[in-house]
Amino acid sequence: MANGKDALMPTLQWMGREEDLEAAARAEYRLLLEEERFSYGDPGTGNLIVQGDNLEALEALLPFYAGKVKCIYIDPPYNTSGEFKRYDDNKEHTRWLSMMYLRLETLKQFLREDGALFIQLDDNEQAYIKVICDEIFGRNNFVAHILWHKKRGKDNASRYFSIMHDHIICYAKRAQSLYINRIVLDENTRSVYKNPDNDKRGVYRLQGLCTRKQCCFEFEYTMHDGKKFSRRLWLLSHDTMKRLEAENRLVVKGDILYRKLFLKESARSIPETMWIGLSNNADARDELKALFGNDTLCDTPKPEYLLKRIIEVSTAPGDYVLDSFLGSGTTAAVAHKMGRRYIGVEIGEQAKTLCAARLKRVIDGEQGGISQAVGWTGGGGFRFFTLGGDVVDNKQRLKRDIAFEHRAAPLYAAETKTPLNRRVCREHDAQ
Ligand SMILES: C[S@@+](CC[C@H](N)C(=O)[O-])C[C@H]1O[C@@H](n2cnc3c(N)ncnc32)[C@H](O)[C@@H]1O
Numbered sequence: 001m002a003n004g005k006d007a008l009m010p011t012l013q014w015m016g017r018e019e020d021l022e023a024a025a026r027a028e029y030r031l032l033l034e035e036e037r038f039s040y041g042d043p044g045t046g047n048l049i050v051q052g053d054n055l056e057a058l059e060a061l062l063p064f065y066a067g068k069v070k071c072i073y074i075d076p077p078y079n080t081s082g083e084f085k086r087y088d089d090n091k092e093h094t095r096w097l098s099m100m101y102l103r104l105e106t107l108k109q110f111l112r113e114d115g116a117l118f119i120q121l122d123d124n125e126q127a128y129i130k131v132i133c134d135e136i137f138g139r140n141n142f143v144a145h146i147l148w149h150k151k152r153g154k155d156n157a158s159r160y161f162s163i164m165h166d167h168i169i170c171y172a173k174r175a176q177s178l179y180i181n182r183i184v185l186d187e188n189t190r191s192v193y194k195n196p197d198n199d200k201r202g203v204y205r206l207q208g209l210c211t212r213k214q215c216c217f218e219f220e221y222t223m224h225d226g227k228k229f230s231r232r233l234w235l236l237s238h239d240t241m242k243r244l245e246a247e248n249r250l251v252v253k254g255d256i257l258y259r260k261l262f263l264k265e266s267a268r269s270i271p272e273t274m275w276i277g278l279s280n281n282a283d284a285r286d287e288l289k290a291l292f293g294n295d296t297l298c299d300t301p302k303p304e305y306l307l308k309r310i311i312e313v314s315t316a317p318g319d320y321v322l323d324s325f326l327g328s329g330t331t332a333a334v335a336h337k338m339g340r341r342y343i344g345v346e347i348g349e350q351a352k353t354l355c356a357a358r359l360k361r362v363i364d365g366e367q368g369g370i371s372q373a374v375g376w377t378g379g380g381g382f383r384f385f386t387l388g389g390d391v392v393d394n395k396q397r398l399k400r401d402i403a404f405e406h407r408a409a410p411l412y413a414a415e416t417k418t419p420l421n422r423r424v425c426r427e428h429d430a431q
Contacts, residue, residue, distance in 0.1 A: 009134070009135065009139070010131075011131070011135045012097070012128060012131045012132055012135070014093075014094040014097050014098070015094050016094055016095075016098065017094075017097070017098060017101075020095075020098035020101075020102075021098065021101065021102060024055060024098075024102045027055065027056060027059060028390040029059055029060065029390065030052075030056050030057075030059070030060050030387045030388060030389065030390060031060065031387070031388035031389060031390075032050065032057075032060050032061070032385045032386075032387065032388070033385060033386050033387070033388040034383055034384065034385050035384050035385065035386055036384075038352055038356045038384035039381070039382060039383045039384045040356070040359065040360045040363055040381055040382060040384075041360075041363040041379070041380055041381025041382065042379075042380055042381035043381055043383055044381075045341065045380050045381050045382065046320075046341040047332070047336065047341055047342050047343075047359075047380070047381065047382035047383065048061075048342070048343045048344070048382065048383055048384075048385060049326070049329075049332065049344045049345075049346070049351060049355050049356060049359070049382055049383070049384050049385070050343070050344070050345045050346075050351075050384075050385045050386070050387070051345075051346060051347070051348075051349075051351035051352065051384070051385070051386045051387075052345065052347060052386060052387035053347050053387075054103060054324035054325065054345040054347065055102055055103055055106065056387055057324070057345045057387060058103065058106045058107065058110070058324060058345070059106065060387065061110075061343060062106065062109055062110065065110055065320070065322075065343065066109050066110060067109070067110070067111070067112055067113070068110065068112060068320055069110040069111055069112060069115055069320040069321070069322045069343070070111075070112055070114070070115045070116075070314065070315045070316075070319035070320055070321065071115065071116055071117075071118070071310065071311060071314040071315045071319065071320075071321045071322070071340075072107050072110065072111065072115070072116075072117040072118070072321075072322045072323070072324075073117075073118045073119075073120070073307065073310050073311075073321065073322075073323050073331050074103075074107070074117075074118070074119050074120070074323060074324055074325050075119075075120040075300070075302055075323075075325055075327065076100065076103075076119070076121070076325045077096075077325075078121055078122045078124050078125065078300075079092065079093065079096040079124050079125050080122070080124055093125075096125065097125075097128060097132070100125075100129060100132065101132055101136070103324065104117075104119075104129075104132060104133065104136050105136055107322070107324065108136055108137060108173065110322055111173035112173065113173055113174050113177045114172075114173070114174070114177040114178055114179065115172070115173045115178075115314075116143060116170055116171065116172050116173070116178055116180075116314045117133075117137070117170065117171050117172075117173075118146075118168050118169070118170050118310050118314070119133070119168070119169050119170075120148070120166055120167070120168045120302070121166065121167050121169070122163070122166055122167065123163065123167075126167040126169065129169060130142075130145075130169060133169065133171050137171040137172070137173070140175055141171050141172045141173070141174065141175045142169075142170075142171055142175075143170040143171060143172050143175065143178065143180075144169075144170045144273050145167060145168075145169050145170075145273065146167070146168040146169075146170065146273045146274075146275055147165045147166075147167065147168075147273065147274050147275065148165060148166045148167075148168055148275045148278065148306060149164055149165055149274075149275060149276040149277065149278070149280065150164065150165060150166045150280050150281050151163075151164050151280055151281065151282075152280045152281075152282040152283070168275075168310075180270075180271060180313050180314065181312060181313050181314070181315075181316075182268035182269055182270055182271070183268060183269065183270075183271050183309070183312060183313060184267060184268055185263075185266075185267060185268070185269055186277075188277075189269070190263065192205050193205050193262075193263040199248075199260070199262075201260075201262050201264070202262055202263060202264055203262070203263045204260040204261055204262045204263065205260075205261050205263075206251055206253075206258035206259070206260065206261070207235075207258060207259050207261050208256060208257075208258055209234055209235050209236060209241070209250075209257050209258060209259055210232055210233065210234060210235075210256065210257065211233050211234065211235050212233060213233065213235075216233045216234055216235055217233065217234045217235075217236065217237050217238065218231065218232065218233050218234070219231060219234065219238050220232075221234070221238070221241060221257070223245060223250070223252070224245065227252060229255070229257055236259075241257075244259055271309070271313050275306070275309065278303075278305050278306055278309055279303035279304070279305035279306055280303065281300070281301075281302075281303070283303040283305070284301040284302050284303035284304075284306075284330070285301065287301070287303060287304060287330075287368050287369050288301055288328055288354075290368045291358060291361060291366065291368060292354075292357070292358075297328065297350070297353070297354055298327050298328035298350060298354060300327070301327055301328040301330055302327075302330050303330070303369070304330060304333065304334050304337075304368075304369030304370045305369070305370060305373075307330050307331050307334040307335075308334050308338065308370045308373070308374070311331075311334060311335055311338055311340060312338075315340055317338070317339040317340060318339065318340065318341065319340050319341070320340070320341045320342065320343065321335040321340045321341070321342045321343075322342070322343045322344075323342070323343075323344050323345070324344075324345040325345070325346070326344035326345060326346035326351070326355050327346065327350065327354070327355075328350060328354040328355065328358065329344060329346075329350075329354055329355030329356075329358040329359060331344060332344040332355060332358075332359055332382070333358050333359060333362050333369065334369070334370060336359060336362050336363075336380060336382075337362060337369075337370055337371060337374050337376040338370075338374055342382075351384075352384075356382075356384055359382050362376075362378075362380075363378060363379065363380055363381060363382075364378055365377050365378025365379075
């Protein structure tokens with residue numbers, strides 16, 4: 001039960017599950033090699049882009065970053081037909097499940113105790129991933145299932161329904177430790193706030209104080225002018241209502257009592273699980289077109305405003321954000337503009353042609369996507385890595401010509417369950 005797993009808990013089984021998971025557990029520890037010609041700007045920011053298979057890259061990064069990441073966002077291939085270029089649908093499906101299981105298990109180890117993982121998927125696999133995440137993270141660490149409105153128009157050619165949303169499933173490393181930040185109210189919500197009685201505290205909206213919820217307070221309430229509200233359930237305690245009345249914050253309309261909620265006191269609100277009007281897939285293609293003059297470079301880029309929301313609700317400046325299916329580099333670009341540190345992994349050549357190229361433009365101060373909303377003017381840097389050879393020879397002995405940090409890191413992390421401090425390694429190598 002320590003890792004949230006329970007022997008009686010239902011788990012997902014598929015053909016080849018155990019063999020696939022065992023084979024991957026034997027994967028070699030690979031080296032991270034910097035390719036300086038693709039790094040850019042200040043090398044000391046802590047930002048990394050790695051080109052390579054993400055399981056191998058994550059294994060190489062884990063000894064240094066275990067327990068350090070505040071937010072993981074992944075947008076893996078959705079497993080729509082043909083992605084693995086195989087004809088047997090069932091095999092394709094099971095192969096995808098093994099692929100994701102292994103990566104999720106590894107990703108979890110990167111999270112801080114107050115960290116969260118967000119996975120974006122469509123209808124094909126979201127239900128399966130939910131069951132796998134319940135197994136890996138524990139059902140009690142499920143946080144939310146968000147629906148993101150992804151289409152600009154309708155798909156009239158769809159056979160049954162025009163599918164308008166993606167799923168974003170969120171799990172915490174430890175639900176009790178996770179805090180979801182409140183978000184700035186959008187224009188639509190702000191426009192609801194009015195000031196019909198010229199209250200000098202500014203615009204406000206009314207919140208009804210009567211409730212049907214059993215968890216609340218039950219009493220009769222008498223206003224100071226003698227108006228009585230019969231015994232009923234209230235959202236607030238009797239003392240709080242008396243205080244609000246003394247501050248002229250209660251408003252009576254017929255038999256209903258409201259409180260004034262002033263905009264300047266509630267400029268942030270709890271995020272909801274329906275994300276409508278937060279950019280869409282077509283906006284993401286427009287963003288890439290504005291950057292590279294071409295919107296066909298990545299099949300399924302996500303828009304910067306979507307990543308801004310995820311990073312906004314789950315992190316603070318300086319926190320680490322990790323995306324191991326980086327695609328066109330949206331997560332890294334947004335994290336960079338928002339002053340977060342990031343680790344991005346992408347297997348394809350787009351690690352160089354899109355991710356590194358995009359981040360170079362970000363560092364030079366590009367003004368697309370969220371730039372103006374966050375006041376971005378440029379600066380910072382990142383280092384670019386690829387995966388090198390194994391750290392062991394064919395007799396499973398540690399190779400001697402490998403820097404101390406790479407020989408020590410996996411052993412240190414396995415023994416202590418804490419990441420190795422790079423400074424200690426550099427001091428050792430200098431001796
Ligand atoms: C749906 S796209 C991500 C799009 C991204 N969110 C964006 O905004 O551009 C998925 C990406 O994952 C990459 N990918 C697939 N398998 C991978 C693996 N095993 N290791 C690393 N990257 C992988 C693909 O090359 C593809 O670029």
